Amino acid sequence: MAPPGNLAPIDWQRPWLADLAALGRRAAALVEQGACVAEALNALVAAGHAPDPGVRFVPQQALPPGLAYEQFVYEQCSVPTRDNLHDFFNGLAWLHWPLAKGRLNAWQHDAIARAGVGAVRGPLRDAITLLDENGALLCAPAPLHRALAARQWRQAFVELRPLWRQARLLPFGHALLEKLVAPRKSITAHVLQAPDAIATIAGADAWLAQGLGAEALAAKPFNPVPVLGVPGWWAGNESPCFYDDPLVFRPPRGA
Structure with a gap:
């Protein structure tokens, strides 16, 4: 687990974080107290601070070697989560955009089921990745x-x-x-x-x-x-x- 306080660089006053700050501050406080990022995100849902996004957050080690991330998320309703800023914001996105994140994940899963992972994502998976990341x-x-x-x-x-x-x-x-x-x-x-x-x-x-x-x-x-x-x-x-x-x-x- 990353050391407590690894989310400290986040400035919750920034205008681009206005919609995420309420839940983000709560989750960051739990991480500062020693929780891993997955535990902090799950705790928000369990306490009723956030609606159930339809997935749970699990440590990255839960993802079996060789299994596509998107396939695991879809089939297990679980999001492998590392203790870093990238996955912290991914978790906040799931809490705020559960319908869209679920739909994009389903499209990814279906595309992988049809064509496999492959060296090239294809137009849809490529577009999903651009949207999901940036x-x-x-x-x-x-x-x-x-x-x-x-x-x-x-x-x-x-x-x-x-x-x-x-x-x-x-x-x-x-x-x-x-x-x-x-x-x-x-x-x-x-x-x-x-x-x-x-x-x-x-x-x-x-x-x-x-x-x-x-x-x-x-x-x-x-x-x-x-x-x-x-x-x-x-x-x-x-x-x-x-x-x-x-x-x-x-x-x-x-x-």
Whole structure:
């Protein structure tokens, strides 16, 4: 087990953790008291602090050698969990996005059952991995989606900045959240366009589980968005010059 306090670098005041902070703080406190990450996550469910996500968290050693992780999760309803930031955020994602995580896991399992693990994941499994690790959902007015899809960064973040008051960027990927523990300007998410009427993370979970089909996801309908450009997420982006970095806010393809 990792030493107590290994979750200490997390700053729960960060805006991207707003929806996760209540449960996250509780789980982190249990880890600081000596629980492993799996025990801490299970304790939240057992105490009624979190709804039952349909899985339990188990130590990584429970995963048999040679068995695909996704197959084990689906068949055993158990998530192998290491004592690190990456798996801690994966556990929090299961607690907040249980419908979507379950649907993605079922698609992974079915794809493995049909074709095996293989050296190449295939379009659907590849898209699932991108979303699961580095994805986010953007609920926003249509002009923002269009500007981001076209990589018109100044239009999206400067000219249309008032529209961000009507928008919510919801991090989904646990690797994305892990990277944001040490924020840097280049961190970029694979962003899915979601209905702007979604008002809660539970609503976003239901939409992602029921409103996005496997065929649509396999087409990788993501927009790359440097997340520290989101208004309110980083003090530096109050200056329009923040978006003039072509190594981060890259021009449209072919420009």
